[in-house]
Each structure stands twice: as C-alpha cells, then as structure tokens.
Amino acid sequence: MTIDLATLLTQTHPYDGLPPEDQAQLAGELSEQRFDKDQVIYQIGRQQQSLYLILEGRVDITDAAGELVSILGPRNSFGERGLMKDGIAATTATAAEPCTLVLIPTATFHRIVSDHPSVKRFFDRTRPATSRRHDLTTMALAEVMTPTPLTCPPETSLIEAARLMRDHAVSCLIITRNNVPDGILTTRDLTNKALAEGLPYDTPVTRVMTADPVTLPPTALVADVLHAMIERGITHMPVVDGGKLVGILTQTDLTRIQATSSDALIRDITQAVNRAELAQIVGRIPQLLVQLVGADNPHQVVTRLITDIGDATTRRLLAMAEDRFGPPPVPYLWLACGSQGRQEQTGVSDQDNCLILDDTATVEDDRYFAALAKFVSDGLDEAGYFYCPGDMMATNPKWRQPLRVWRQYFNGWITTPDPEAQMLASVMYDLRPIGGQHSLFAGLQEDTLAKSARNSIFVAHMVSNSLKHTPPLGLLRGFATVRSGEHKNTIDLKHNGVVPVVDLGRIYALRGQLTQANTRARLAAAMEAGIISTAGGRDLIDAYDMIADTRLAHQAEQIKRSEAPDNFMAPATLSDFERSHLRDAFVVIKTMQSAAGSRSGPLS
Structure with missing residues (x-):
C-alpha cells in the first residue's frame, strides 16, 4: 500500500495536532513493515523497539493470560504502554491478518511526547489492559x-x-x-x-x-x-x-455498599410484601450502577444485572397481583420489549410491556387481566420504571390480546409495512417473556421470523426505518452536538449512539431468523451465521462496546453528583484520546449502516 506518510499524519490523531514542521520531521523518521497473518509483532516481557501505527490490516492485543483485550484496525496506534514505562512490552501484539504497520522509533516517540503535551495526554489516557475488577x-x-x-x-x-x-x-x-x-x-x-x-x-x-x-x-x-x-x-x-x-x-x-448487589436486591425483591417496599428496594439501583461501573464491569454485564432486577420486580408484582385478584382464568404471558426485552436497562428506563393471552380468553377474562396489568404497571411506575410515553404497555387493550390476535398483528405488519407498522414491528421484535406461560411465545416468534425473512419488501422497509437514527458526526473530525435547548452542546449517546446499533442488530436478526433479543448477542450470532462479515462484526461490536461503556460511565458520574442520570454527554468532558476513539466508533456505525442500506452478500 503506497501512501504519503506526511499526509497520513495529518489524518491521524494525535499526530494531526502537531505543527507542520514537526509533522514533516516525524514523517522523515518513520518506516513501514509488513507482517503476515499470525505473526507476532512484539511479545509481552520482551524489549520493544517502536510505537506502531496500523496502515492496513488488523492487530490483536492480548494480556499475560492470553486474554484478548483489544482489536485494532487502520489509524490505531499501539505499543505505547511499554515505551512509556521501561521499554518492555506490557502486552503481546499479533497480526490478525496480513497488515502493514508504520514504525515510530522509540527515541522519536519519547521526543514528541516530551515536546507536545497534547500527544502525552493522548497516550497517558490509554487504559491498562488488565483484568476487570469485581471486588x-x-x-x-x-x-x-x-x-x-x-x-x-x-x-x-x-x-x-x-x-x-x-x-x-x-x-x-x-x-x-x-x-x-x-x-x-x-x-x-x-x-x-x-x-x-x-x-x-x-x-x-x-x-x-x-x-x-x-x-x-x-x-x-x-x-x-x-x-x-x-x-x-x-x-x-x-x-x-x-x-x-x-x-x-x-x-x-x-455495610450498605456490600448489601447493594444484584443478588441482594433480587433476594429482597422476592421477599417484598407490597409495592411501596418494592420501590424502596429498586431505589438502590443507582448505587449499584455506580459500583458496577466503578469496578470496571463491561456494559453487557452491568445492563444484564440491572435488567435482572427489573425482571424480578415484574415477576414479584405479577405474584402480588395474582394474590390480590386470584388465579388467572386462562394461561397468560407477560413480555417486555424495549431495553428490558433486550436485557439492556441502564439507570434511565421506562417500561414497555404487553400480555399474550390464551386463545380461550373471553371478554370477562379480560377484565381480570386489565386489573392485573394496571396493578403491575402502576407498581413498576412507583419503582421508577415510568409509564411508556407511547402507551406501549399491557394496560393498553391493544397490547393485551389473545395469541391469535398477536399473530394477526405480526402478519399485518409484514404484509403492509407502512411507517406505523415498521415502528411497531421494531419494538415488538425485541419481545422477551418475563412471567407466565412461556410456550405462548415460542411458536409466535419462530413463525414471525420465518415470514419476515421471506418478505424482502418488509425487510427493506425495516432497513430503511433502522437508518433514521444516525451517529453524531460533524465536519472536521468533530461531533454534531445538540444545537439548542437544555441539552445544547451535548451528544445523545442513546438515540445517536446505542440505538443505531440496536436497529442494526434487529435487522441482522430478521435476515438470519435469529432468536436472540440482546443486541450484542445478535451481533455475535449474525457474525457466526455469515449475515455480517467477521471484520465488520468485530468492528461493530467494538464500537458498540465503547459507546455503551461511555454512556454508563456518564450516568455513573451524574449519580455520584446526586444528579438524575440521562443520555446527554458533553464531548468537552472527554480527553483527546476518548474523543478520538469515540468518533472512530461512530464512523464504524455509519459505515455499517451504509452497508446495510446497500446489501450484497455478507455486510462488511
């Protein structure tokens, strides 16, 4: 691959911030080297001679236990930890595929770090590739x-x-x-x-x-x-x-912190005697989120544990409702959609739910389930899972129907994919059973996925609908922030960061008839099924992880300041390193959206 190294530096952070004369001097000291697939670039514990910048290809970084801690692509630098410490490599770098690297000599690296504080800040911010802390x-x-x-x-x-x-x-x-x-x-x-x-x-x-x-x-x-x-x-x-x-x-x-664990909360939830007590227990979730994020748990662990608490709360409310109104007249199934359905709840979650009733249910039976739905939804609202603004709840008769009606709903959405159908299908494809007769959902899910995948027009409409949420990318490597209102100069990490990946994951699930509801699980399954390429899937998972982790860290900081957590983060609060890599993550998502919109074979 032929490229002018001086031009490369003007396009790559943090070197793009150097004065032109320093860029020119640095370009003259660089060299290129080709590595074959599986070739070790440097090994942990050995002397390291250079900082590396990926020109093309992919590099895997592993720790002392052989655990994969980073997957790097073009424009990523690596190897700074060893150079900034004592010249001994702190990790092992291996070419995951044939790659071309630009080598920055050790002496050159130390000079630019010493002469340019912005470069030093960039590399100082690199987090050590150590095991997660859980204690x-x-x-x-x-x-x-x-x-x-x-x-x-x-x-x-x-x-x-x-x-x-x-x-x-x-x-x-x-x-x-x-x-x-x-x-x-x-x-x-x-x-x-x-x-x-x-x-x-x-x-x-x-x-x-x-x-x-x-x-x-x-x-x-x-x-x-x-x-x-x-x-x-x-x-x-x-x-x-x-x-x-x-x-x-x-x-x-x-003592309070040690008692605030997901296990402790769920144990207390199962023993709660009324809705007020449940609300008090669920009120400990913000502190749990702070602890889980502070212990460096990845987002998929944090959101899964928090969702487990939401599930347990729902099931306890269902049990309370049955104690209050008597046993159900016919089998039923309470399902969650939205973030709870995907097991991705954070410190900011409303409720999205529905009821599937056995086909033998009568109008009289619905009076029972209307009362049950109101009791449960009211209890969830009291506990902090606020009513859905779009009324996507089991309290709405439309979303409390016998199984045959649900089949009609999905058939109608698939055969007539108008804008409302696309919106409803997007929500309902994230359904996950919470409490009741789970068999009511199994056949519905399998049939719906099969019919959806066979209808190319419906899938095309769903793809188009999924591309409405776009990453907040601005000109000149900046962010497109909110321009006015209370969230001015912030980016919406949910609707412009997490949601675009959620939408892509749902599309992959439709195309591959994948039964997973969780976004990260959908991406992994889509990769395995060949719906997306391995390279594209790994990039997208990395991008999703970075954005979702950043969102949780933002919410944890707000909670520690006694503020209500939200999804709006000011880019100015991030370091140059964090901004650079967050923007790279948004670029990956934009690329995968473009591939989804013009599909031909596995998406890359």
Whole structure:
C-alpha cells in the first residue's frame, strides 16, 4: 500500500495536532513493515523497539493470560504502554491478518511526547489492559465515597453540632477551616467525651473532636480504608485531595455498599410484601450502577444485572397481583420489549410491556387481566420504571390480546409495512417473556421470523426505518452536538449512539431468523451465521462496546453528583484520546449502516 506518510499524519490523531514542521520531521523518521497473518509483532516481557501505527490490516492485543483485550484496525496506534514505562512490552501484539504497520522509533516517540503535551495526554489516557475488577475492596474511594460531607467551623458548639447531625441523619461532622479538615466529631465522641463528662452545651467542638484525623486520598482503595479502620479502631474515613476535603466513607457506608448487589436486591425483591417496599428496594439501583461501573464491569454485564432486577420486580408484582385478584382464568404471558426485552436497562428506563393471552380468553377474562396489568404497571411506575410515553404497555387493550390476535398483528405488519407498522414491528421484535406461560411465545416468534425473512419488501422497509437514527458526526473530525435547548452542546449517546446499533442488530436478526433479543448477542450470532462479515462484526461490536461503556460511565458520574442520570454527554468532558476513539466508533456505525442500506452478500 503506497501512501504519503506526511499526509497520513495529518489524518491521524494525535499526530494531526502537531505543527507542520514537526509533522514533516516525524514523517522523515518513520518506516513501514509488513507482517503476515499470525505473526507476532512484539511479545509481552520482551524489549520493544517502536510505537506502531496500523496502515492496513488488523492487530490483536492480548494480556499475560492470553486474554484478548483489544482489536485494532487502520489509524490505531499501539505499543505505547511499554515505551512509556521501561521499554518492555506490557502486552503481546499479533497480526490478525496480513497488515502493514508504520514504525515510530522509540527515541522519536519519547521526543514528541516530551515536546507536545497534547500527544502525552493522548497516550497517558490509554487504559491498562488488565483484568476487570469485581471486588469491592479494589475499588477506588472516588467511586464509593459520599461527596461533600457535612462540616462545621471550629467555633461550633456541641449543641449546634448535635442538632446538625440529627437534622442531616449523619453520624459525624468534619471540623474544617477553608475546607481543610482540622478534626472529626462522631456520635461516639458526643456520648463518651461530652455527655459522659457533663460538658456544657456551649462547649466548642474542638474540645471533643479528634484532631488531625486519619485521611486518605480519593485514589486509595477501599481495602486501605478497611485496613486503617481495623488497625486504628476508627469508623469514619475523611477523603482528602490536595489538602482539601472531598468526601467521606464510613463503616455504615461499607455495610450498605456490600448489601447493594444484584443478588441482594433480587433476594429482597422476592421477599417484598407490597409495592411501596418494592420501590424502596429498586431505589438502590443507582448505587449499584455506580459500583458496577466503578469496578470496571463491561456494559453487557452491568445492563444484564440491572435488567435482572427489573425482571424480578415484574415477576414479584405479577405474584402480588395474582394474590390480590386470584388465579388467572386462562394461561397468560407477560413480555417486555424495549431495553428490558433486550436485557439492556441502564439507570434511565421506562417500561414497555404487553400480555399474550390464551386463545380461550373471553371478554370477562379480560377484565381480570386489565386489573392485573394496571396493578403491575402502576407498581413498576412507583419503582421508577415510568409509564411508556407511547402507551406501549399491557394496560393498553391493544397490547393485551389473545395469541391469535398477536399473530394477526405480526402478519399485518409484514404484509403492509407502512411507517406505523415498521415502528411497531421494531419494538415488538425485541419481545422477551418475563412471567407466565412461556410456550405462548415460542411458536409466535419462530413463525414471525420465518415470514419476515421471506418478505424482502418488509425487510427493506425495516432497513430503511433502522437508518433514521444516525451517529453524531460533524465536519472536521468533530461531533454534531445538540444545537439548542437544555441539552445544547451535548451528544445523545442513546438515540445517536446505542440505538443505531440496536436497529442494526434487529435487522441482522430478521435476515438470519435469529432468536436472540440482546443486541450484542445478535451481533455475535449474525457474525457466526455469515449475515455480517467477521471484520465488520468485530468492528461493530467494538464500537458498540465503547459507546455503551461511555454512556454508563456518564450516568455513573451524574449519580455520584446526586444528579438524575440521562443520555446527554458533553464531548468537552472527554480527553483527546476518548474523543478520538469515540468518533472512530461512530464512523464504524455509519459505515455499517451504509452497508446495510446497500446489501450484497455478507455486510462488511
């Protein structure tokens, strides 16, 4: 492959930000090398001579355990971790297919990193290819601490301090001067040092507080807190960054966090006695999301665990409804569609559901199921799964019908694919049984997929409908952000990031008659079935992973700031590295959309 290296640098981040004279000097120091398929480029633990930039082909990066941690394509750089540390490769790089690489010598790499802060920031942001953490003790305090703890000045009296702690329902106060902690006052101090000694109520807190308390930085681990608490017999740990108070972690917090797991929530849900108790339990999901994201769990794990909680909540409400209204008169099946149907719920989810009734159901029977649907949907709304704005719920008689009517619905959508039919089919193809008689769905799903795949006109309409959501790509390698309103200068990570991939996954499922509802599972199955090429599928999965992970990280940060999570993220909050790779992910999606719109053979 012949290409002018100077031109390549002007098109590739972070080198495109270098001054022209530095680009020209760098271009003169580069060389090209060809690698065959399966050839090792460098090996973990060995001396590494260069930074690499992929000109064409693909490269797999694996860790010490042989686990695949990255799949790289053209315009990606790799190998910086070893060079920035001690020149010893931190991973193994292998040519996944014949490839041409541009080699940047070690000395050259160190020079441009040293001379250009933007380049250094780009490579500093590269995350280590280590195994995912799943243990609370290995999480950083920044991920679990309570921000902005309650404080008071040194001259505060004991009675004022006690009232502050009572009114805010906390067990300690941090005594500060200009947000620098001088001491800590706990309820135990008030009991043992003030009340037991009969000190006057107007005594300053400085007489009783523990001066110069033990503190830790936000980068410390939860394990460090546990060790300090055990060793020193303390129960509260102020978190200090640059001498300033930024948070606190207490024994009570640790107990609460350990109790906030998907297993614990589901156990509590199964034992809930009413809807109010269910809502209280489900209200712990935001903290769970923060913990799961903070522990570096991939998005497909986080959303699956959160969806499991939604499923358990729905089934508990169904059981409560049957206890209240009696056993169902005929078999039924409650199904979820939307994000719950795909097992992709996040911190922002409404409810999309429906009921399939046995064909023997009568008008009288429907009165029972109308009451059941209202009870369950009302309970979901109380728990934070808000009513669907489009009324796509079992409370709507249209979506509470016998099986024969559902067959008519799908047949009608397939034979007459008008815009409304396309929209409804898009939603309903994500159906997943939650509670009831699952056999009511099996035959319907198989028949519908077969009829859909045979109707090329319907599939073409569905493809056209799926391309309405486009990635937020602007000119000059920028993002097309929202131009006005409360979300001005942000990108919608849901409708312009996740949804385009969801739509593609649904199209692949239709073409291949794939029964999976989960988007990532659909992409993998489509690759295996030859609906999309291996290269295109791997690129799309990587792009989807990056966008979905970014969306969850954004929501977790909002929750930590006590804000309601949403899907609107300002690109300015990202590093150059993150912006560059997020844009690359959007480019992949745009490419796959173009391929889907002009299909001929496996999509690449």
